Amino acid sequence: MKSMASTSEKILDIAQSLIVAGGYNGFSYADISAAIGIRKASIHHHFPTKAELVSALVDRYRQQAEAGLNYLRARVASPAEQLQSYLNYWDTCIRDASQPFCVCAMLAGEMQMLPDEVASRVRAHFHSLAAWLTSVLSAGAEQGLFWLNKRPEEEAHMLMASVHGAMLSARAFGDPALFTTIATTQIAKLTR
Amino acid sequence: MKSMASTSEKILDIAQSLIVAGGYNGFSYADISAAIGIRKASIHHHFPTKAELVSALVDRYRQQAEAGLNYLRARVASPAEQLQSYLNYWDTCIRDASQPFCVCAMLAGEMQMLPDEVASRVRAHFHSLAAWLTSVLSAGAEQGLFWLNKRPEEEAHMLMASVHGAMLSARAFGDPALFTTIATTQIAKLTR
């Protein structure tokens, strides 16, 4: 029994896919309304304002991401495999077009005009992702799995930039394979 | 005597800065109207539709970029310095906030909902930037200035992703220094 999602979760699902496609200004309550067969006013019942809707959406996304990443760090043997799993996750998302972009990366591009409550949440996700990557890289370096040229924090920022930039390139060129190439090369450079 | 720009160029200037801030759906003719003190209808006289306006804007941007990059390739001594100049350009733009993002990178994120005429132009810019980086990297490799682990095209794509991702990170974290760090580290890895 899948698809037993509550209405508010269905709203967030649709909104997230719409944001991934077109950003904060790229969707409307009417779009969500049409997509899940509910009136606009009913969406306002669940999320009174657009800023609240997107804030809730980013909160949920961030919580899912943190849970997933912490699961990897706790349950997957080596830092190398943890990193590989993270990159594989996005590679799959991009290849099957299920979620071809990180919703926070999308929103980060629009930072300057986001409501403050949304912008601060997006920033928080970037911080927690950077922290996770830093911890994985430094653990891997201690175990002799990664060779870092710079401090782990800096390498984490480089890696994060590569991943988000690779998403952008895959989209710009219309070629998911571009993400794969960049991701695997990134791993190769760390494990050389 | 600066500021002798024609009205249509003023329109494109404002539109570009608005797109850099908020994307394709993040600005309106009314915004431009307010910014340069002209009526909305007058903007429609110069650019009948929004798609035409943004197409013209991307054409102009692409032409300027290509001219600048080809100038570097022709007039700057070494490929290492050419690459450095390219990165310095963006570093300056981001630090002084004059143009803290590539307009085509911004639009690339919204590819899926851009008018076709705009999307194809954005894609074209990505292709020409990739080609320039490829030629610079392979020239540098031939001269023994760069050490490439992969084919020049792949290294160019990696570099491009890093640059765009670094722009995004600088914006997300609200810290221009992040771009600087990533850019200089990127250079260091190539010249090691």
Place this chain on the structure above:
DNA sequence: TGTTATCTACCTACCAGTAGGAAGGTTGGG
């Protein structure tokens, strides 16, 4: 009986785009 979820109906503000005209300069013919 509340409470929650949804509905119809509506509001105001804004969107991209159009119609038609006024001002000013440019061009060409007598």
Place this chain on the structure above:
DNA sequence: CCCAACCTTCCTACTGGTAGGTAGATAACA
């Protein structure tokens, strides 16, 4: 040289449609 046709630019005024958001009734459910 003058006048008239023309062109470009900008204007006021408007259109149909959509944006986010609200009020209040109804239905389902606890």
